[in-house]
Amino acid sequence: MGCCIRRGWTGVVCNMSENGLHYRFIVPGDDFARAGTASGAVKKTLKQLGIAPETVRKFSISLYEGEINMVIHAGGGEIDVYIDDEQVSAVLVDHGPGIPDVGLAMQEGWSTASEQVRGLGFGAGMGLPNMKKYSDELEIDSVVGTGTTVTITVRLA
Amino acid sequence: MSEYFHSVTLDKDACRGCITCVKRCPTEAIRVRNGKAQIIRERCIDCGECIRVCPHHAKHAMTDPLSGTESFAYKVVLPPPSLFGQYKRQEDLELIRSALRGLGFDAVYEVAAAAELVSDATRRLIEKGGLKKPVISSACPAVLRLIRICFPNLLENVLPLSAPMELAARLARQEAMWETGLPAEKIGIVFLAPCPAKVTAVRNPMGTVKSEVDLAVSVGEIYPALLAAMNKCAESYPETDSAQSGRTGLSWGNSGGEAGATFTVRYLAADGIENVINVLEEIEGDRLSDQDFVELSACPAGCVGGVLNIENPYVAATRIKQLRSYRPVSCNNIAGEEIPELLCWDAAVEPVAAMRLDPVPGQSLGMMRRIEEIWSRLYGLDCGSCGAPSCRALAEDIVLGYSTEDACIYLLKDKVDAVRSSMLSLRIDSREKSAEKG
Ligand SMILES: Nc1ncnc2c1ncn2[C@@H]1O[C@H](COP(=O)(O)OP(=O)(O)OP(=O)(O)O)[C@@H](O)[C@H]1O
Ligand code: SF4
Ligand code: SF4
Ligand SMILES: [Mg+2]
Numbered sequence: 001m002g003c004c005i006r007r008g009w010t011g012v013v014c015n016m017s018e019n020g021l022h023y024r025f026i027v028p029g030d031d032f033a034r035a036g037t038a039s040g041a042v043k044k045t046l047k048q049l050g051i052a053p054e055t056v057r058k059f060s061i062s063l064y065e066g067e068i069n070m071v072i073h074a075g076g077g078e079i080d081v082y083i084d085d086e087q088v089s090a091v092l093v094d095h096g097p098g099i100p101d102v103g104l105a106m107q108e109g110w111s112t113a114s115e116q117v118r119g120l121g122f123g124a125g126m127g128l129p130n131m132k133k134y135s136d137e138l139e140i141d142s143v144v145g146t147g148t149t150v151t152i153t154v155r156l157a
Numbered sequence: 158m159s160e161y162f163h164s165v166t167l168d169k170d171a172c173r174g175c176i177t178c179v180k181r182c183p184t185e186a187i188r189v190r191n192g193k194a195q196i197i198r199e200r201c202i203d204c205g206e207c208i209r210v211c212p213h214h215a216k217h218a219m220t221d222p223l224s225g226t227e228s229f230a231y232k233v234v235l236p237p238p239s240l241f242g243q244y245k246r247q248e249d250l251e252l253i254r255s256a257l258r259g260l261g262f263d264a265v266y267e268v269a270a271a272a273e274l275v276s277d278a279t280r281r282l283i284e285k286g287g288l289k290k291p292v293i294s295s296a297c298p299a300v301l302r303l304i305r306i307c308f309p310n311l312l313e314n315v316l317p318l319s320a321p322m323e324l325a326a327r328l329a330r331q332e333a334m335w336e337t338g339l340p341a342e343k344i345g346i347v348f349l350a351p352c353p354a355k356v357t358a359v360r361n362p363m364g365t366v367k368s369e370v371d372l373a374v375s376v377g378e379i380y381p382a383l384l385a386a387m388n389k390c391a392e393s394y395p396e397t398d399s400a401q402s403g404r405t406g407l408s409w410g411n412s413g414g415e416a417g418a419t420f421t422v423r424y425l426a427a428d429g430i431e432n433v434i435n436v437l438e439e440i441e442g443d444r445l446s447d448q449d450f451v452e453l454s455a456c457p458a459g460c461v462g463g464v465l466n467i468e469n470p471y472v473a474a475t476r477i478k479q480l481r482s483y484r485p486v487s488c489n490n491i492a493g494e495e496i497p498e499l500l501c502w503d504a505a506v507e508p509v510a511a512m513r514l515d516p517v518p519g520q521s522l523g524m525m526r527r528i529e530e531i532w533s534r535l536y537g538l539d540c541g542s543c544g545a546p547s548c549r550a551l552a553e554d555i556v557l558g559y560s561t562e563d564a565c566i567y568l569l570k571d572k573v574d575a576v577r578s579s580m581l582s583l584r585i586d587s588r589e590k591s592a593e594k595g
Contacts, residue, residue, distance in 0.1 A: 019522075020522060021522060021525055021529070040438070043441075045525065047512060048512060048513055048514050048521070048525065049513065049521045049522060049525055050510065050513035050514065050515060050516060050517075050521050053309045053310040054310065056310070057310050057441060057443075060441070061442055083522065084522070085519050085522065130443070
């Protein structure tokens with residue numbers, strides 16, 4: 001069915017895969033105020049699909065954390081969300097600085113967030129641990145100087 | 158009573174189909190069909206927003222007439238805390254109490270008194286722990302309905318205690334039976350409603366099977382008679398029983414009053430339906446679990462902002478603040494260790510699946526694909542001419558079978574243009590042909 005820009009919802013592209021749904025979101029790195037828009041939109045869609053509330057909650061929290069990280073640590077990127085009968089997943093790709101030590105980054109409380117960002121309540125070092133906690137599968141693929149790809153999967157109960 | 162009884166209704170003759178309410182309804186529950194607004198009943202939360210914004214005053218709240226009280230042998234009136242902010246001429250709570258007696262009520266039971274018991278129970282529950290944090294207030298029925306429809310996850314966080322109105326009604330009936338010896342059905346419990354949500358909560362309660370309130374009369378209806386009665390009382394100073402509630406209970410009429418009475422510092426209070434929705438999103442995203450308590454009121458400034466009230470909400474809020482300053486902190490406490498059953502929910506509050514496309518997930522995936530496809534062809538102007546609040550909502554309505562693509566005037570115009578240009582080319586064709594022949 002091809003690709004289409006969602007008018008009225010700038011930066012959001014969707015196309016429909018063979019059996020299921022595929023959404024693409026462009027996450028701008030310089031628009032702080034809009035961070036969280038993509039996960040909000042996905043949450044609404046998942047609710048309309050009648051997916052179990054607990055699944056919706058887990059996935060949207062993970063996606064929110066990933067989206068915020070993308071904005072505050074990596075200057076934005078793209079998110080692809082795939083929904084089918086079995087699972088909901090998201091692939092978050094950025095071209096930021098990368099994570100030198102993923103093991104360390106996964107630890108609760110570890111953060112390199114700037115003072116400015118901390119003022120907004122980010123930088124508790126809880127994002128990645130929460131993503132781990134709320135998703136069924138979490139994959140982090142990061143190359144310093146090239147960027148980071150995070151894959152979140154939550155299976156439908 | 159039907160599961161979907163709603164106080165909010167439409168005066169068809171007054172409605173001009175202007176879509177003002179369609180755009181403002183927080184649950185996208187209104188559509189204009191054949192030039193008139195229609196409410197999708199499963200989705201309406203009785204927040205009163207459409208009544209507030211309708212420029213033609215076509216939206217109303219169905220309430221019970223004051224004359225309905227005549228069939229009862231003994232009548233108890235329940236004034237909510239917000240009522241005390243409605244009148245300028247009011248130095249103390251006693252004046253309004255005696256004026257209510259002057260209107261023919263046999264007894265007055267302040268909802269604020271019951272609110273103090275709910276506050277006491279809330280403090281105990283928070284202290285005891287075991288409730289999911291943050292605990293969300295269950296007092297505003299519009300908010301509770303919103304949670305059932307849009308945030309079913311958060312039902313776990315909701316405080317499982319009766320709203321002050323319901324508790325007041327239970328206590329008032331018990332007291333009246335005890336005092337008069339009359340059977341329950343001879344006693345009429347009359348609530349003075351600041352909002353349609355409370356009227357709906359009487360007909361179609363949540364957290365209990367049947368409400369103890371017999372009649373919900375609009376504050377607006379009783380307002381002039383009560384004012385006259387107050388003026389009369391102020392001249393003659395009749396004897397009256399003394400007020401029942403303190404600062405804690407009275408504060409419930411204002412946003413922040415209930416939350417403040419939890420005596421925790423980790424609380425948040427939001428008012429106005431849009432703010433409420435934003436806070437619920439935060440809670441659902443697990444970003445407020447460090448808070449103990451969240452108070453949410455659908456109306457701006459709290460229940461003083463209820464649409465059936467007369468006075469400006471902020472003026473009323475200030476009056477209540479002045480009025481409470483002469484009162485003790487609280488006049489009602491739970492005796493003993495345990496929270497009495499009377500204060501607790503005796504029926505579960507279940508989610509309502511009014512927003513999902515189809516109960517079968519596999520089915521709804523296909524529907525969502527069609528919605529996305531139709532939506533991508535719509536113009537994204539959200540003009541509302543089709544009667545739906547947005548192009549997105551029209552796409553959903555089409556897939557759900559409630560509307561058609563022809564409802565979109567722009568798609569229709571495209572169609573007409575296409576027909577016109579094909580007719581034009583036909584004409585040109587035939588002219589060319591006849592020119593060839595000729
Ligand atoms: N996409 C990313 N690109 C580069 N570095 C990242 C990325 N995501 C996470 N990090 C690094 O991992 C650290 C931990 O991330 P995490 O999300 O757990 O905490 P945080 O973002 O610092 O704080 P919080 O999520 O609690 O607001 C970050 O401080 C940052 O150094
Ligand atoms: S009362 Fe509120 S929810 Fe119901 S139709 Fe009006 S605006 Fe919508
Ligand atoms: S805030 Fe109060 S007045 Fe407004 S809808 Fe809720 S209960 Fe009614
Ligand atoms: Mg983070």
